Amino acid sequence: MAWDWQVFCKTTTDGTVMASCLGSDGDITYFEWMLDAWGWTLSVAGAAWVIAVVTGVLIGTLRTLPNSPVLVRMANAWVELFRNIPILVQIFLWYFVLPKAFPAMQAIPGFLLVVFALGFFTSARIAEQVRAGVQALPRGQRYAGMAMGFTTAQTYRYVILPMAFRIILPPLTSESMNLLKNSSVAFAVSIAELTMFAMQAQEETSRGIEIYLAVTALYALSAFAVNRIFAFIERKVQIPGFIVAGQTGGGH
Amino acid sequence: MGNLDFSLLSWDLFGKFVAKGFYFSVTLTVVATLGGIFFGTILALMRLSGRRALVLPATVYVNGMRSVPLVMVILWFFLLIPFLIGRSIGAELSATITFIAFEAAYFSEIMRAGIQSISRGQVHAGQALGMTYGQNMRLVVLPQAFRNMLPVLLTQTIILFQDTSLVYAIGAYDLLKGFVTGGKIYGGPEESYLIAAVADFVIGWSLSDGVKRLQLKIAIIR
Numbered sequence: 001m002a003w004d005w006q007v008f009c010k011t012t013t014d015g016t017v018m019a020s021c022l023g024s025d026g027d028i029t030y031f032e033w034m035l036d037a038w039g040w041t042l043s044v045a046g047a048a049w050v051i052a053v054v055t056g057v058l059i060g061t062l063r064t065l066p067n068s069p070v071l072v073r074m075a076n077a078w079v080e081l082f083r084n085i086p087i088l089v090q091i092f093l094w095y096f097v098l099p100k101a102f103p104a105m106q107a108i109p110g111f112l113l114v115v116f117a118l119g120f121f122t123s124a125r126i127a128e129q130v131r132a133g134v135q136a137l138p139r140g141q142r143y144a145g146m147a148m149g150f151t152t153a154q155t156y157r158y159v160i161l162p163m164a165f166r167i168i169l170p171p172l173t174s175e176s177m178n179l180l181k182n183s184s185v186a187f188a189v190s191i192a193e194l195t196m197f198a199m200q201a202q203e204e205t206s207r208g209i210e211i212y213l214a215v216t217a218l219y220a221l222s223a224f225a226v227n228r229i230f231a232f233i234e235r236k237v238q239i240p241g242f243i244v245a246g247q248t249g250g251g252h
Numbered sequence: 253m254g255n256l257d258f259s260l261l262s263w264d265l266f267g268k269f270v271a272k273g274f275y276f277s278v279t280l281t282v283v284a285t286l287g288g289i290f291f292g293t294i295l296a297l298m299r300l301s302g303r304r305a306l307v308l309p310a311t312v313y314v315n316g317m318r319s320v321p322l323v324m325v326i327l328w329f330f331l332l333i334p335f336l337i338g339r340s341i342g343a344e345l346s347a348t349i350t351f352i353a354f355e356a357a358y359f360s361e362i363m364r365a366g367i368q369s370i371s372r373g374q375v376h377a378g379q380a381l382g383m384t385y386g387q388n389m390r391l392v393v394l395p396q397a398f399r400n401m402l403p404v405l406l407t408q409t410i411i412l413f414q415d416t417s418l419v420y421a422i423g424a425y426d427l428l429k430g431f432v433t434g435g436k437i438y439g440g441p442e443e444s445y446l447i448a449a450v451a452d453f454v455i456g457w458s459l460s461d462g463v464k465r466l467q468l469k470i471a472i473i474r
Binding site: 101188199202 | 256316321322327328332335414415420442448449460
């Protein structure tokens with residue numbers, strides 16, 4: 001088999017090979033289409049990440065509240081609901097079922113619906129990490145907050161969450177990378193992201209191996225970038241002398 | 253919710269469309285779990301062998317698989333298998349091979365952690381008894397590693413079951429496809445997604461509840 005990397009310099013309309021690999025007169029090449037698709041992947045994943053972290057931290061914190069059994073139970077139900085339904089099915093629910101059940105939702109763009117689907121799906125996983133992170137803290141931390149006369153909200157704001165945040169950075173890294181990978185499922189509702197590009201460009205050009213290789217490389221590169229960003233944050237916020245509870249393990 | 257019409261709910265929907273998909277999803281889960289654990293254990297042993305010629309390829313394979321979305325891996329195999337063997341093998345068989353290869357990477361990480369959780373003393377005890385590396389692994393380390401890792405292995409299997417829905421990308425007939433196909437024929441595609449979600453939730457929730465119970469049981473024994 002011979003490689004044909006020129007496929008990326010072809011225009012999407014008539015397949016002319018452009019010397020610059022860039023289209024002209026409103027026509028684009030497969031290379032430009034792929035970069036555009038990469039942008040969509042990053043936007044979907046990025047927007048969903050914000051929803052996932054905000055919701056996940058909130059739900060995860062609620063699950064650790066003392067003396068609020070109702071809130072704890074509701075937050076637990078949230079996690080079970082969004083964790084036990086496959087992401088593809090959740091995307092269909094947001095994209096097809098909700099707009100049909102509630103016609104007012106038909107005005108919401110598909111992109112946003114997919115972002116919510118991915119965001120809430122991931123929020124359940126993050127909530128689980130946040131709960132584990134808070135519970136991994138020594139009980140004395142909470143008591144110290146109480147002894148200072150802090151309210152529950154203040155204890156969380158100034159004592160528990162800043163510590164828990166550092167504990168959950170490693171699992172948050174892998175959840176963020178998972179979110180990036182899961183955004184590929186958006187192809188199923190025709191979001192013009194990388195996987196959608198791969199499937200369509202493969203069909204149009206029959207150069208599937210070159211197209212898939214490039215798309216796979218972009219996914220791997222993006223996941224690697226996420227990993228490095230988190231490693232950087234982890235180093236920056238490290239508390240000297242504080243050993244992350246999760247890492248030491250064991251003990252009695 | 254008044255705009256949804258659930259008249260498509262019937263025994264026929266399940267008997268004619270869902271059952272076939274459910275059967276495939278379960279088969280795929282079982283085969284991929286067993287195959288994934290088998291190859292995953294081999295990969296884990298390669299990574300722990302300390303021999304560069306074994307460590308490097310296994311590490312590249314595992315990290316490579318783990319940095320690519322499953323949907324892309326499914327598409328890759330569906331494209332590559334006919335290209336390599338010269339004929340098409342069908343979406344279902346292609347999906348099965350993909351899942352074994354993909355899950356092996358994830359199971360290998362679980363097994364690696366499991367093997368590393370066995371204290372060195374156990375390995376040394378085996379060596380002191382004159383066991384070969386193979387005997388030591390087979391009779392001492394792996395049985396304990398499997399046991400320690402059982403809840404995690406089962407959780408991964410539940411995730412695997414949920415992931416079978418992604419064979420949608422190549423049109424294989426799984427549980428979700430069964431609901432969707434039936435939904436289209438009975439004139440309720442949206443409703444069929446909702447029923448599929450309920451079915452998935454019930455399956456996923458009861459399985460993970462079972463794992464939780466098992467975890468408690470194991471924790472008490474130890």
